[in-house]
Amino acid sequence: MISLLGVEKTYQRGANQVHALRGLDLEIASSEFTIIMGPSGSGKSTLLHLVGCLDTPSAGQILFEGTDLVQLSSTQRAEFRRRRIGFIFQRFNQIPNLSAQENVELPLLLSGAPRRQAHEQARSALRQVGLAERSSHRPSELSGGELQRVTVARALVNNPDAILADEPTGNLDMETGDQVISMLRHLKDEGRACIVVTHNPELAIPGDSLVYVRDGKRVDSLFREEKGRH
Amino acid sequence: MIMNLATLAWRNIRTRRARSWLTILGMLIGVMAIVTLISIGTGVENAVLQQFEDVGLDVVLLVPKESTFSPSASQIAGEDAIGELRQITGEFSESPESQSSLIGLDDDSTGSEHATGVDLKRLQGDVPEITEAGQIATTVLDLSAGDVSGFVRVMIPSWDLVDRFPGLLGGFAISQGRGFAAASDRGVVLGARAASLTGTTVGDTVTIDGHQLTVIGILEPSRESQVGVNENMVTGRGAEAFRSLSNTDDAAIILQDQAQKLWPNFTMSSIVAIRIRTGVSVTDTIVRINDAVARQGVFMTPVSTQALADNVQRTLGMVKVVLASIAAISLLVGAIGMMNTMYTSVLERTREIGILKSVGAKDRHVLCLFLIDSGLMGLTGGVLGLGLGMGASFLGTRLLGDLIGVTSFLPFFAPWLLLGAIALSFVLGALAGVWPAWHAARLDPVNALAAD
Numbered sequence: 001m002i003s004l005l006g007v008e009k010t011y012q013r014g015a016n017q018v019h020a021l022r023g024l025d026l027e028i029a030s031s032e033f034t035i036i037m038g039p040s041g042s043g044k045s046t047l048l049h050l051v052g053c054l055d056t057p058s059a060g061q062i063l064f065e066g067t068d069l070v071q072l073s074s075t076q077r078a079e080f081r082r083r084r085i086g087f088i089f090q091r092f093n094q095i096p097n098l099s100a101q102e103n104v105e106l107p108l109l110l111s112g113a114p115r116r117q118a119h120e121q122a123r124s125a126l127r128q129v130g131l132a133e134r135s136s137h138r139p140s141e142l143s144g145g146e147l148q149r150v151t152v153a154r155a156l157v158n159n160p161d162a163i164l165a166d167e168p169t170g171n172l173d174m175e176t177g178d179q180v181i182s183m184l185r186h187l188k189d190e191g192r193a194c195i196v197v198t199h200n201p202e203l204a205i206p207g208d209s210l211v212y213v214r215d216g217k218r219v220d221s222l223f224r225e226e227k228g229r230h
Numbered sequence: 231m232i233m234n235l236a237t238l239a240w241r242n243i244r245t246r247r248a249r250s251w252l253t254i255l256g257m258l259i260g261v262m263a264i265v266t267l268i269s270i271g272t273g274v275e276n277a278v279l280q281q282f283e284d285v286g287l288d289v290v291l292l293v294p295k296e297s298t299f300s301p302s303a304s305q306i307a308g309e310d311a312i313g314e315l316r317q318i319t320g321e322f323s324e325s326p327e328s329q330s331s332l333i334g335l336d337d338d339s340t341g342s343e344h345a346t347g348v349d350l351k352r353l354q355g356d357v358p359e360i361t362e363a364g365q366i367a368t369t370v371l372d373l374s375a376g377d378v379s380g381f382v383r384v385m386i387p388s389w390d391l392v393d394r395f396p397g398l399l400g401g402f403a404i405s406q407g408r409g410f411a412a413a414s415d416r417g418v419v420l421g422a423r424a425a426s427l428t429g430t431t432v433g434d435t436v437t438i439d440g441h442q443l444t445v446i447g448i449l450e451p452s453r454e455s456q457v458g459v460n461e462n463m464v465t466g467r468g469a470e471a472f473r474s475l476s477n478t479d480d481a482a483i484i485l486q487d488q489a490q491k492l493w494p495n496f497t498m499s500s501i502v503a504i505r506i507r508t509g510v511s512v513t514d515t516i517v518r519i520n521d522a523v524a525r526q527g528v529f530m531t532p533v534s535t536q537a538l539a540d541n542v543q544r545t546l547g548m549v550k551v552v553l554a555s556i557a558a559i560s561l562l563v564g565a566i567g568m569m570n571t572m573y574t575s576v577l578e579r580t581r582e583i584g585i586l587k588s589v590g591a592k593d594r595h596v597l598c599l600f601l602i603d604s605g606l607m608g609l610t611g612g613v614l615g616l617g618l619g620m621g622a623s624f625l626g627t628r629l630l631g632d633l634i635g636v637t638s639f640l641p642f643f644a645p646w647l648l649l650g651a652i653a654l655s656f657v658l659g660a661l662a663g664v665w666p667a668w669h670a671a672r673l674d675p676v677n678a679l680a681a682d
Binding site for chain 2: 049052054055074075078079081082083087089093094095096097098102106107109110111112113115118154158
């Protein structure tokens, strides 16, 4: 269970303060596929970064399976990201000089795993996303869909509790995007929480938890009802 | 974990080949310069000091105070005068007077009248620390052998000097025939080059200043001709005497007893070699020798080989420090170049740093990654620089030997130099990466991920 209680996030931009989140409350159950939607600048990516321990809130509390993320030190947050979170980004975020295999190995090598073990696990993760035969290819040699599958493999390789995806289909065509979303739904079925930030309402299907954010606040969760009215 | 980070760092170096090699090049040149200059410098130092050790560091030379032993005496007597022996015509290119005056050992030499008067027995009695002593005089006389004629440097040592101080005569190693066996021995021993240029062999007769002498032996090339105390390294009367005596290649050597019979009225400037007892203070003994010589009314001054060796060592040490400092500057420039590259790399790889942090890299992981990255580049430059530096040292000793004053010696690679060069290159490389790595480690992951 992930709980956000009165979470606020304020950025200092020169002399101005930007309030990205303003007292947001949210609960996400394990094994739930949560879609966070909202207009640009509404604070949805910030929300994802806070849950993923990439950033810290200005106020409020974030509990991840009982662990108060706000209390974690910088080192503990890094440890938390490595062991419990898998990130998927719109820009794929692969290191260009490394092969697909080497990119997927990264979290394992940073965990101190022996190289051979890291190699085997990364290969297995790539096999899981259907890219075993492309493992030696660099990001520049892979298509958008393949890159995103490598990202999914990297997110999976440490067997995390939650997958956080920020616009995972934003740079993909519809068909490839559907494949990626389908992959994520499969991960949810394995018992992981999946939180997907997107602009695309088409991604949601009945049974998903929908969170709508506007101006840093959770507005409602009536997407399904609105969808039903149409 | 470190190995994993090293793996990641190596992957980065490997994939950015052009930039990595250019960065490595800076370090490589610096290390190469240090290794080359220090190993050559140490090689020269060792070779020269070995020469002093061969003579004996317990030896004191008494040299005429007004001696005009020229630093180039051996060159003049050797390369020019003997060179004239090539002339089959028998004609002199220069007059005997001009040759003598150049060497400064003719009868009119200012110090000659004082230099000959040392009573060695009295000196040994006055200074009991003296265990043995020998004497040698040098002059230039005309020589003819068959159709060849010209001038030769004649060295006239006492039997004691030949017997007890062979190192002073460049080792006095015989290559053909025999050496002197006793004080009364007759005949002449020729230096290797003198024999070669006159075309004489053992048993031949040469005429020196009108006297016919049989060649009883020919010397090996003296050590001095291989590794000489160059005039650029050390100056002073003792050093000049040392240089003049230890090169026997162009000389004709006749024992003192025979020379006195051949030239009873000939007065030559002489040098006295003294060995002092082990364990006594060289400095104190020199003072006592100086006093004793003064009491005899002889105008000579004592110079210890130890002092000469110290002088050479000091001079070469200074040269080494200067050269190493220049090399260190190039190493520093290489390190600054590396820092520049690493900082640029951090800026270029900001998003990569964000990615690493998003998959769980701690600040210290990023710090270590960049430190290892720059350290590995430094180490690679160091290892390659060491190898190339060793090669350049061997090449340098061959090509630059004449330029720096020695013609044949080996560079010396001290273990501290080899290990130090590698360690220094890694540490300097890592240090060059400290600031960029610290900057990288402190990057905010969200901002880093947003970088272009």
